[in-house]
Amino acid sequence: MQKKPFKPTVKPKKPSGPRPNRGRREALHRINKFITAPEVRVVGDDIESAVLSLSAAMKLAEQVGLDLIEISPNAEPPVCKIADYNKFLYEQKKKQKELKANAVVNEVKEIRFGPNTDEHDVDFKLKHASKFLNEGAKVRAYVFFKGRTIIYKERGEELLMRFANKLIEEGVAKLESTPKQEGKKMIILLGPTKKK
Numbered sequence: 001m002q003k004k005p006f007k008p009t010v011k012p013k014k015p016s017g018p019r020p021n022r023g024r025r026e027a028l029h030r031i032n033k034f035i036t037a038p039e040v041r042v043v044g045d046d047i048e049s050a051v052l053s054l055s056a057a058m059k060l061a062e063q064v065g066l067d068l069i070e071i072s073p074n075a076e077p078p079v080c081k082i083a084d085y086n087k088f089l090y091e092q093k094k095k096q097k098e099l100k101a102n103a104v105v106n107e108v109k110e111i112r113f114g115p116n117t118d119e120h121d122v123d124f125k126l127k128h129a130s131k132f133l134n135e136g137a138k139v140r141a142y143v144f145f146k147g148r149t150i151i152y153k154e155r156g157e158e159l160l161m162r163f164a165n166k167l168i169e170e171g172v173a174k175l176e177s178t179p180k181q182e183g184k185k186m187i188i189l190l191g192p193t194k195k196k
Helices: 054-063 086-103 120-136 147-170
Strands: 039-044 047-053 067-071 079-083 108-113 136-144 173-182 185-192
Touching: 039 054, 039 067, 047 054, 054 067, 054 079, 067 086, 079 086, 108 120, 108 147, 120 136, 120 147, 120 185, 136 147, 147 173, 147 185
Parallel strands: 039 079, 108 136
Antiparallel strands: 039 047, 067 079, 136 185, 173 185
16 A cells, blocks of 8 residues: 655645725814815814814814814815814714714604404594504504405495594594505504694
């Protein structure tokens, strides 16, 4: 039995060039020496707004011991603010949180009927819908047609319109969309009336 000749294993070469950006986030703004525009409009607290060369703007920021932050890169010339960059980022995050908190989230509550729902159940569901609308949510009421009950489309539409009219008469709802068929469902959308 002959021995096979020894062959050294060759490791593949690592690609040369810049390494991929692993986990590092790009800066949100260009600051100080990373600003490329030759001229900038300078703004800031206790600083008169003016168009300056980039070097003059950098000197001004250095004199007050703050950063030059490009806040509107697409403006002509770009707008740069003289401020502490960390404080600037903190204030921006704070503003975004406030905007998120103040954004109105329209909640949509669903109420389901069958085409043969009796009057007692409709009255029970009316109370729930009225409560949801008073809390500021929208109500999406629908009739679900199971199997052969699809032949009762008119009954479903009549039931939804009766339901909507009772809520409108109470003054808690306004009709946002009339009954429309979507597959096995017939849907109506009601919105809350604005409180004075």
